[in-house]
Amino acid sequence: MPVPARKLSRSKVRRRRSHDHMNPIQVGVCEKCKAPIMAHRACPTCGFYKGRQVVDHSRKAARLLKKTGHTHEHPEETKKAS
Ligand SMILES: [Zn+2]
Numbered sequence: 001m002p003v004p005a006r007k008l009s010r011s012k013v014r015r016r017r018s019h020d021h022m023n024p025i026q027v028g029v030c031e032k033c034k035a036p037i038m039a040h041r042a043c044p045t046c047g048f049y050k051g052r053q054v055v056d057h058s059r060k061a062a063r064l065l066k067k068t069g070h071t072h073e074h075p076e077e078t079k080k081a082s
Contacts, residue, residue: 025038026038026039030045030048031048031051032046032048033045033046033048042054042055047060
């Protein structure tokens, strides 16, 4: 099994790992409902993007209801928890 020719110095390892960090994501605020949103994406709560409706959440909810027999919200579960 091939192995590295020699041990990397602490300095070399740490220099490489200096770039291993991640940057925090940029979180915006929806113009309409003030929910936190990702940049360049339609609002997951109200379906608005750049001041207009791009996702019809009423149809999405109806489709989800037809498919799974329940909507995304779980009022019965929240009742159990409290
Ligand atoms: Zn919104």
